[in-house]
Amino acid sequence: MEQAKIRLYVDQPLAAGQAVAVGEGQANYLFNVMRLTPGAPVALFNGQDGEWLARVEQAGKRAGILRAEVQVAPLRLPPDLWLLFAPVKKARTDFIVEKAVELGVARILPVLTRRTQGERTRADKMRAHAIEAAEQCGANIVPEVIEAQPLDRLLAAWPADRRILWADEGLVGTAAAFAGLPPGPWAILIGPEGGFTEEERGRLTKVPQVTPVSLGPRILRAETAAVAAITLWQAHLGDWK
Numbered sequence: 001m002e003q004a005k006i007r008l009y010v011d012q013p014l015a016a017g018q019a020v021a022v023g024e025g026q027a028n029y030l031f032n033v034m035r036l037t038p039g040a041p042v043a044l045f046n047g048q049d050g051e052w053l054a055r056v057e058q059a060g061k062r063a064g065i066l067r068a069e070v071q072v073a074p075l076r077l078p079p080d081l082w083l084l085f086a087p088v089k090k091a092r093t094d095f096i097v098e099k100a101v102e103l104g105v106a107r108i109l110p111v112l113t114r115r116t117q118g119e120r121t122r123a124d125k126m127r128a129h130a131i132e133a134a135e136q137c138g139a140n141i142v143p144e145v146i147e148a149q150p151l152d153r154l155l156a157a158w159p160a161d162r163r164i165l166w167a168d169e170g171l172v173g174t175a176a177a178f179a180g181l182p183p184g185p186w187a188i189l190i191g192p193e194g195g196f197t198e199e200e201r202g203r204l205t206k207v208p209q210v211t212p213v214s215l216g217p218r219i220l221r222a223e224t225a226a227v228a229a230i231t232l233w234q235a236h237l238g239d240w241k
Helices: 024-033 090-103 123-137 151-156 176-180 198-205 222-237
Strands: 007-009 019-022 041-045 051-059 064-073 081-085 107-112 163-167 186-190 210-213
Touching: 007 123, 019 024, 024 051, 024 064, 041 064, 081 090, 081 222, 090 107, 090 123, 090 222, 107 123, 107 151, 151 198, 163 222, 176 210, 176 222, 186 222, 198 210
Parallel strands: 007 041, 081 107, 081 186, 163 186, 163 210
Antiparallel strands: 019 064, 041 051, 051 064
């Protein structure tokens, strides 16, 4: 079967013979930047129907039509893992979102803490970056991105059946605790630059679902800690086993 070199996320149903309209932004990318012409293959996914091979039917400067032909891969869901993190500066926040998609998380939740130093976060901007990451890495779903919310509010409404793996910067040692984690729904919590305040640390220790862990013998930057924690969790409990 012919392989498409370009993957595209679309917010439309996918089925054999389905026409898929592309708007100005995607049309510019496909037909002006990538120079696709009618008949060219494109891989499409929408987070629900798996991945489909489609072909360009109409190519315009500001719009176009693709026609889905055949499903080439079933829907592949990531593990039931959420990422909670305190936003940092834009480029580093974008890195965290990108790597979370590549490594495999189901939901991304920015958390506002006393020491959060990142620029104002927007869920729509993060989702756009998550879509780009999914298109590039072969994922066929895009993790849900939630609007940023204060840590206290998040913990007050936290589901009883989901554990939180807290990458505690106050614990410097080995990451051996990952080997003993029980299966089930999890979230990983990455704190802000400078760490949580003593009040926030006290609040976290009182939440029964929270498990503090070390990420090794050195203090990591927020984006490094996110990658390390997801990787370790995936290796022990996720779909890397």
